[in-house]
Amino acid sequence: MAVEIDPNFPYGLDRPRQARGAAGLGMALGVATLIVAILPGALYGPRGLLVLVLLLSCLVTFIVAAGLFRTSASKKVQAADRLLDGLDLRGDEQALDLGCGNGLLCAGLAVRLPRGHVTGVDAWVEHQLLPTGRAIAKRTLTLAGVKGVTVLTGSVRELPLGDDAVDLAVSRDTLSLLPSGAARAEAVAELARVVRPGGRVALLEPFGTAALARSLAEAGFTVVERSGRWWSVMPPHRLVTAQRPPDAA
Ligand SMILES: C[S@@+](CC[C@H](N)C(=O)[O-])C[C@H]1O[C@@H](n2cnc3c(N)ncnc32)[C@H](O)[C@@H]1O
Numbered sequence: 077m078a079v080e081i082d083p084n085f086p087y088g089l090d091r092p093r094q095a096r097g098a099a100g101l102g103m104a105l106g107v108a109t110l111i112v113a114i115l116p117g118a119l120y121g122p123r124g125l126l127v128l129v130l131l132l133s134c135l136v137t138f139i140v141a142a143g144l145f146r147t148s149a150s151k152k153v154q155a156a157d158r159l160l161d162g163l164d165l166r167g168d169e170q171a172l173d174l175g176c177g178n179g180l181l182c183a184g185l186a187v188r189l190p191r192g193h194v195t196g197v198d199a200w201v202e203h204q205l206l207p208t209g210r211a212i213a214k215r216t217l218t219l220a221g222v223k224g225v226t227v228l229t230g231s232v233r234e235l236p237l238g239d240d241a242v243d244l245a246v247s248r249d250t251l252s253l254l255p256s257g258a259a260r261a262e263a264v265a266e267l268a269r270v271v272r273p274g275g276r277v278a279l280l281e282p283f284g285t286a287a288l289a290r291s292l293a294e295a296g297f298t299v300v301e302r303s304g305r306w307w308s309v310m311p312p313h314r315l316v317t318a319q320r321p322p323d324a325a
Pocket residue numbers: 087088090091152174175176177178179180181197198199200201202204205208230231232233247248249250253254
């Protein structure tokens with residue numbers, strides 16, 4: 077069955093379970109607030125406090141849900157531009173997007189690398205991005221007017237690329253979705269293998285960025301930097317950048 081690309085979420089809905097779960101929980105909390113508030117009897121003391129707690133929880137949950145949907149609809153596109161604009165690219169780099177999803181960073185890289193090449197790798201995990209699949213990624217890139225991106229099926233823990241294959245590896249909201257620290261360490265080891273000496277990585281992630289920075293340093297990367305939070309996206313992300321030493325074996 078063909079899965080249509082939703083024009084509101086051209087690069088897919090991230091973390092669909094969490095986004096829909098937060099919206100559902102917000103609604104349930106709203107109904108609970110209403111029920112407790114309209115029950116007969118005085119609205120002060122413990123009952124008044126309960127209404128207040130429910131109301132605040134409802135508001136916070138709706139703010140999180142709205143942030144998650146808004147991130148997928150537009151804010152992640154702006155964050156991708158901010159990430160790529162900050163890299164000061166020459167235009168001829170060989171670039172890799174780990175966990176490329178529907179091609180958000182691939183599309184941004186392709187327009188910035190007219191003399192280079194872009195490869196996206198993804199394992200198409202349905203509960204992390206909707207819709208997902210290699211055909212959908214390729215179609216989204218075609219709809220975005222982008223040509224020449226290689227989209228591969230594979231795991232960031234075992235990249236389908238040769239040693240020293242790329243000048244630059246980027247990623248957004250992928251490494252933090254791996255199931256364990258050991259899995260993230262495997263992905264970092266793969267980065268150290270496929271990024272050529274002197275090449276760079278730029279990883280935009282909402283969680284685990286301190287451990288990610290440590291792991292990159294342990295894998296031999298230098299100039300490891302971790303940004304402050306980017307509050308425009310939900311969950312807020314941090315950018316971790318690093319370089320492989322030019323003389324790395
Ligand atoms: C939240 S989505 C983000 C997609 C894309 N980076 C973006 O910014 O739109 C997370 C992506 O990571 C991919 N992913 C998760 N685990 C992976 C793995 N082990 N190897 C490759 N891709 C993986 C999922 O399939 C999904 O496309």
